Every structure is written in structure tokens, then in C-alpha cells.
Amino acid sequence: MRTDDLIKALDADASSKAMPLQSAWWLAAGAAAVIAAVVFLLTIGPRPDFMAAAHTMRFLSKFVFTIVLAVSAFALIRALSTPGASTGRAMVWMAAAPALVAVAVVLELFMVPEALWGTRMVGSNMMTCMGFIPLIGLGPLAIFLWMLRYGAPTRPVLAGAAAGLLAGGLAATFYAAHCFDDSPLFVATWYTIAIAALALLGALGGRFFVRW
Amino acid sequence: MSGKDEAELSRLMRAAIAGDEKAYADFLHRIAALVRGFARRKIVQGGVDPEDVVQETLLAIHVKRHTWRQDAPVLPWVYAIARFKLIDAFRRRGRRIEIDVDDIAETFAEPETETVSERDINRALDGLSPAQRSVVSAVSVEGRSIGETAAKFGISETAVRVSLHRGLAAIAKRFGQGRFGRE
Numbered sequence: 001m002r003t004d005d006l007i008k009a010l011d012a013d014a015s016s017k018a019m020p021l022q023s024a025w026w027l028a029a030g031a032a033a034v035i036a037a038v039v040f041l042l043t044i045g046p047r048p049d050f051m052a053a054a055h056t057m058r059f060l061s062k063f064v065f066t067i068v069l070a071v072s073a074f075a076l077i078r079a080l081s082t083p084g085a086s087t088g089r090a091m092v093w094m095a096a097a098p099a100l101v102a103v104a105v106v107l108e109l110f111m112v113p114e115a116l117w118g119t120r121m122v123g124s125n126m127m128t129c130m131g132f133i134p135l136i137g138l139g140p141l142a143i144f145l146w147m148l149r150y151g152a153p154t155r156p157v158l159a160g161a162a163a164g165l166l167a168g169g170l171a172a173t174f175y176a177a178h179c180f181d182d183s184p185l186f187v188a189t190w191y192t193i194a195i196a197a198l199a200l201l202g203a204l205g206g207r208f209f210v211r212w
Numbered sequence: 213m214s215g216k217d218e219a220e221l222s223r224l225m226r227a228a229i230a231g232d233e234k235a236y237a238d239f240l241h242r243i244a245a246l247v248r249g250f251a252r253r254k255i256v257q258g259g260v261d262p263e264d265v266v267q268e269t270l271l272a273i274h275v276k277r278h279t280w281r282q283d284a285p286v287l288p289w290v291y292a293i294a295r296f297k298l299i300d301a302f303r304r305r306g307r308r309i310e311i312d313v314d315d316i317a318e319t320f321a322e323p324e325t326e327t328v329s330e331r332d333i334n335r336a337l338d339g340l341s342p343a344q345r346s347v348v349s350a351v352s353v354e355g356r357s358i359g360e361t362a363a364k365f366g367i368s369e370t371a372v373r374v375s376l377h378r379g380l381a382a383i384a385k386r387f388g389q390g391r392f393g394r395e
Contacts, residue, residue: 001333001352003244006267009352009380010274011237014228016377018278082279083296084288152276154296212272212388 021151025078028147032140032170039136040174044128047178058182061104065187066176069097069195070169073162077144080159081151097169101192104184112183123181126190132178133194134201137164137171141198145205152212160206161199168195217242222286229277244270246287247294260301264332268297268387271333275384297387304390336383344379347372 019027053059076090112120123129144163153159172191181187221239228236247269251262272293280289337345350361351372358376362369 001267001331001337003263003267003270004241005352005355006270006333007237007240007244008355009348009376010240010270011233012351012358013274013373013377013380014233014236015231015373020281021279022281024278082281082289083276083292084290085281085284152272152279152293152296154292211390212276212384 021081022078024150025074025081025147028143029074032143032167035139035143036136036170036174039139040178043135044132044175044178047180050177053182056182058184059176061184062176062179062182062187062191063173065097065101065104066169066172066191068100068169070166070173072096073166073169077148077159077162077166080155080162081148081153083152083154094165101184101188105188108184112185117185120181120183121185121189123183123186123190125179125181126186129175129179129181129186129190130194130197133168133171133175133191134197135171136174137167137195137198140170141167141202141205145202145209148206148210149212153206153210156206156210157203158206160210161203163206164199164202165195167202168198171195171198217246218285218287221290225277225280225286226282229282240270240273243273243290246290250291250294251298254298259305260298261331265294265298265301267331267333268301269294271380271384271387272297275381300387300390332387333383336386339386340379340382344375344382347375348379348383351376 047053072090072093076087076094079085079087079090108120109117141163144166145160148156148159148163172195175191181190221242224235224239224242228239244266247266248262251265251269255262255265269290273290276293280286337348340348346365347361350356350364351358356364358369358372362372365372
């Protein structure tokens with residue numbers, strides 16, 4: 001087939017429509033949040049003293065970390081799924097959540113006596129944390145990987161990892177409402193491991209599933 | 213020059229997305245020329261046919277045109293896709309040469325005349341369902357309109373459009389997965 005012939009075929013198909021990728025991303029984010037919320041409420045649900053806890057800094061700080069991660073990963077994945085879009089600024093913003101966690105960890109080390117560091121870090125929920133963040137994030141990750149196929153990521157592995165971080169940020173936001181371990185030492189350790197697992201899974205998905 | 217190209221091509225693409233077929237054909241022809249130049253400059257050693265890269269890029273541009281933001285310049289988008297498809301073609305060719313010894317023997321044995329029949333897109337076309345293949349061939353190679361194609365096969369214009377759209381999407385998908393109708 002000559003290239004001119006191919007162009008005839010493409011032109012004849014010009015009227016076929018698809019939702020603009022950027023709009024589709026918002027739809028996907030909404031669907032992912034709903035799925036994560038349903039899984040969360042059907043399994044572990046929020047902790048009973050949620051309203052009282054909402055007045056403590058440590059409890060609230062968890063949401064700052066996870067929401068900042070989700071928002072920055074959302075910006076990054078939208079750029080990575082669009083060919084030619086610049087990703088530099090979005091990549092820099094990805095450092096925001098880890099930087100906030102790092103600051104909180106330093107503050108915590110100053111405020112808490114050394115003898116308690118270990119207890120704070122190990123907490124009482126680490127297995128729940130490492131189990132349920134990936135579990136809640138699995139549905140959103142599937143949606144985001146499917147969205148990457150709908151888009152056109154020229155760096156599929158990186159885009160897949162970003163999908164995992166976005167799913168992780170979203171899932172961790174819900175999980176944080178359940179967990180009694182509010183210390184930044186706990187968050188920096190176990191949330192990181194759980195979210196990294198999703199990022200790894202996302203990168204693998206990007207490598208083998210996101211082809212276009 | 214490049215700035216003028218950019219403005220003109222963005223305008224054509226916006227018109228095309230709004231439903232102007234004439235603008236779309238114009239856009240695709242100009243993009244084909246740009247990508248052909250790009251591919252020829254980048255492919256200094258043999259193994260990859262620049263025209264295959266042009267065709268794969270055009271198909272990808274077509275099936276992924278919803279990823280272009282209408283407020284962003286169109287050329288960086290086009291070249292990002294072209295670069296991705298070029299790298300893909302190199303990687304695939306490298307792998308095929310390593311694995312598929314019969315292919316090399318065949319290439320050496322045949323005189324270097326008509327390369328059209330060896331185009332990747334033809335092999336991808338062979339992998340389509342018979343209905344999709346005949347519709348895509350009628351509209352492309354035979355140059356028939358949607359209406360003429362519908363009359364030829366005795367089906368509705370909507371059915372022609374659906375087969376054409378699915379056929380093109382399937383070819384683009386095969387390219388993306390490095391499959392060409394044979395494993």
C-alpha cells in the first residue's frame with residue numbers, strides 16, 4: 001500500500017470521534033476514586049474516632065502527604081500520556097510529597113523521645129497497611145493503565161510507574177482514614193513500601209500492557 | 213519558516229478535528245513529507261525502510277489524534293510520535309534479524325525492485341478479518357469513496373465506516389505490538 005493510499009483511508013475515517021485524552025483523564029480519576037472508596041468502605045472503612053482524630057496534626061499530615069502525591073502524580077501522568085508534552089515541571093513536583101514526609105520525619109524525631117522511635121515506626125498496623133494500600137489501589141491502577149493505552153505514552157515504563165504512584169496516592173488517602181498509626185515515622189516506612197509496590201506493578205504494566 | 217509551518221499545521225488539524233476532511237488530507241500529506249524527511253535523516257544504516265516509519269507514524273497520528281491538546285503546538289506532538297515509531301521500528305528489526313534467519317535469506321535472494329509488496333502495512337492488512345480487509349483496500353488502494361465502497365459490497369455506508377475504523381485501529385494495534393499478521 002502506498003502512503004498516499006493510506007492517507008485516503010485515514011481521511012475517509014476522519015469523522016470517527018474519540019473523547020479528548022485530557023477530558024478522559026478527569027473521568028478516569030473520578031471513576032478510580034469511586035472504586036477506591038467502595039473497596040475501602042466494604043473492607044476496612046474509616047476508624048471510629050475519625051472526627052476526633054481530625055483535630056490532630058499527625059492525623060491530618062497523612063492526608064497532606066497522600067493528596068500531594070496523588071495530585072502531582074496526576075499532573076505527571078497526564079503529561080506522560082501526551083506525546084511531546086513537557087514533563088520537567090511535573091517531575092519536579094513529584095519531589096513535593098517525599099520532601100514533606102522528610103520534613104515531618106525530622107520534626108517527629110525532635111518531638112518524640114528516642115526510646116519511642118522504634119514503636120512509632122513499627123506501629124500496630126503495618127501488615128494492614130502493606131496489604132490494603134495495594135488492594136485499594138489495584139482497581140485505580142487498572143483504570144490508569146487502561147488510560148495509558150488510550151493515550152500515547154512515549155515512555156511507557158515511566159508512565160506505568162506514575163500510574164502506580166497515582167493509584168498509591170489515592171489508595172493511601174483512603175487508607176489513612178482507617179489507620180491508627182499517625183506518626184510520620186510509620187508513614188515514611190510502610191506507606192512508602194506499599195506505594196512503591198504499586199509503582200513497580202505499574203511499571204511492569206507499562207512495559208507489557210501499554211503498547212500502541 | 214518552521215513557525216509558519218506550525219501555525220498552518222495546527223490550523224489544519226483543528227479544522228480536521230472539527231470535521232473538515234479536506235483540511236485533514238492536506239494535514240496528513242504535509243505531515244507525511246515532514247516525517248519522511250525526518251526518517252530519512254535518522255536512518256543512516258539500512259534495515260528500516262523510512263516509508264514504513266512514515267506509514268506507522270501516520271496511522272498512530274490518526275488513531276491517537278485525541279491526545280493532541282488543541283491549545284498546544286502540533287509539531288512537537290507529531291515528532292514525538294515519529295521518534296517513538298522510529299525507535300520501535302529499529303528495535304523490532306533488530307530482534308527480527310536476530311531471530312528470523314529465513315527472512316534474511318529471502319531478502320538476499322530477491323532482486324531489489326518492487327518493495328511495495330513488502331511493506332509492513334500490507335502484512336498487517338493481511339491479518340485483518342476479510343470484511344475489514346476488503347473495505348480498507350477499497351477505500352485506500354482502489355481509492356473508492358465510502359458511498360462507492362458501500363455500493364460495491366452491497367452494505368450500508370455506516371457498515372463501511374465501522375469496518376474502516378475498526379480495520380485501521382486493528383492495523384495500528386498490530387504495529388504497536390510488533391505483529392504483522394504472522395507471529
